[in-house]
Amino acid sequence: MRVRLLGCNGSITGNSRTTCYRVDNGLLIETTFINANAAGATRSSHMTANLLTQRLRLLQRLVELFIVHMETGHENGALREILSAIPEFKPALLQRGQVFEF
Numbered sequence: 001m002r003v004r005l006l007g008c009n010g011s012i013t014g015n016s017r018t019t020c021y022r023v024d025n026g027l028l029i030e031t032t033f034i035n036a037n038a039a040g041a042t043r044s045s046h047m048t049a050n051l052l053t054q055r056l057r058l059l060q061r062l063v064e065l066f067i068v069h070m071e072t073g074h075e076n077g078a079l080r081e082i083l084s085a086i087p088e089f090k091p092a093l094l095q096r097g098q099v100f101e102f
Helices: 035-044 049-057 075-085
Strands: 020-023 026-030 064-068
Touching: 035 049, 049 075, 064 075
Parallel strands: 026 064
Antiparallel strands: 020 026
16 A cells, blocks of 8 residues: 555544544544543544544545544444444554555
């Protein structure tokens, strides 16, 4: 996979403090909190699965989706929520130490 990091802060996430990068035909995006902690996500300007779903629907097209920066101890729950909400995007969780060559 060829990776091209182009900042998209705010344009996809609706928040200038949430990190998002375009990766060829996809997005590398923070989805930090589980839906139950929406208040924490709002306070810290991060995403939940529900917020991510709302923003991705605005794209009106499918993109490859890579999820990063998840709350420690809640990675599985957050990923389950994401997979349940937007299975058509086939979101993948990046693993610690995973390397992209470009």
